[in-house]
Amino acid sequence: MSSLRNQLKGTGVALITPFTSNGDVDYPALEKLIHYTISGGVEYLVTLGTTGETPTLSKQEKKDIVQFTFATVNKQVPVVVGIGGNNTREIIEELGTFPLDEAVAVLSAAPYYSKPSQEGIYQHYKALAAASPKPILLYNVPGRTGRNVEAATTLRLAHEVENIAGIKEAGNNMVQVMHILKDRPKSFLVVSGDDDLVMPQLACGIDGVISVAANCFPRNFSEMVRAGLDFDFAAAKLLNDPMLEVYNLLFAENNPAGVKAFLTELGIIQNNLRLPLVPLSEALYEKVRLYLS
Template sequence: MSLKTQLRGTGVALVTPFTADENIDFPALEKLIDFVISNGVEYVVSLGTTGETPTLSKQEKIDIINFTYEKVNGKVPIVVGVGGNNTKAVVNDLQTLPLDKAVAVLSASPYYNKPSQEGIFLHYKALAEASPKPILLYNVPGRTGRNMEASTTLRLAHEVKNIAGIKEAANNMVQCMQILKDKPADFLVVSGDDDLVLPQLSCGMDGVISVAANCLPKAFTEMVRKGLSGDFAGAKKLNDTLLEAYSLLFAENNPAGVKAFLTELGLIQNHLRLPMVPLSSGLHEKVKAFLKK
């Protein structure tokens, strides 16, 4: 089965639950994995940036990956996030993290350094050559400080053998359409903007790697399925019920919003590692009110 087929639909960028003393809460992670799979996600992403990966040690990352393999147990495909702004360090991670049971690696473009488009191209080329698994590009300029232009994405897609797709989160519909217009036929294009997924599906995207699917997996995955099948009226009806949630999830920061939702659902404790902090009390009350509705 091709990666484009395996990862069509909704992937969920799993949060990392913590205990009050900031250790990883593995029982809560197990509950979350069971929750999202039983409510219809097509695959899970372990160690995406929603999982607060900059605050995790190398050993914690290894433990989370292995735990996720064990608990998912083949029910759905697993993508592992491996990224950073030091190319040599990312190459080392690709060669030393346990990636054997993953179907692909999701790697955000280098943050803070603000490389040129050529620098971004050569960074990903080095990762692709080192990776034992196909690489999914991740363009999220709101976090990295540098947009990966459509021309760079397409150059990587056409010229670099082990580049298999992209999570596009530039919040730019024209850029999405440029990629979709000129990409190779087997190149996976998924959204990283939960609030734009519906119109992006109408342009030909293959699905989404979602934050909202942590806490609202049933409605969200059904909305995506309807969009992929061409039932845009049905998808819009579901999406309309989720619009307020999208705003609440990202009003302050990610993953504070989604952790507030998951806390109210009884799945995790509301703890984050600095510099991230829990959602402010006023917004948290709005999360409670939304879930009551």
């Protein structure tokens, strides 16, 4: 697992799922995006994260997207696959049926809506880890799930459960991240899920990020992260400061509506989302256009 921590150091991209005007998955646009992010210097890709609008994808679409991503990446960079939900038994079934041969790990968001106790979260992940053919990365995103995975629960899983290899921490909580970093096992990967906090978190010793912004600004963002990993925060700040407005625009209304607006203006995708998500409002879209002009 220490090799996984080395493999996934730096910037991973939480890939969006492009759609055509009639709502189908736009595979040529996805291919373009994958090449754009890899050539931009990111260290790895994450497919089927929340940014990929996974709640609106069918099981078959998810499998097809994973296989297409593997074929397009062609082993140029590692690929992490997102498989999560609030039905533990169903996720275990998916872990056995999804095409995961070429994945280096599975990213699994904490159960949403059900709001389990910390013991429930622990048992959920323990069950997934026992069933998964690949190492599990925890994903704490309380803004979406309604329940924080506390540092004590993360550390308990890290120390006690084999096949739990790391965490994407998107709790918007610097102190929680510092507690995890202080007491984690040496091989346990800790990455950020909060683009706007990555730079200061790198100073605390975090291993990198799974980023939304790296979809549209892969070069600047991944260079900033590498500078932070080298503890060159003067260089990191120069790269991060112009991105502060981007972080606001990305998340002001909805993710991935913000990043899809940027990618549309960059000519990589069409600005289509699946309901209940809708494109950015006209006023906010104009701010995206102005930022890029």
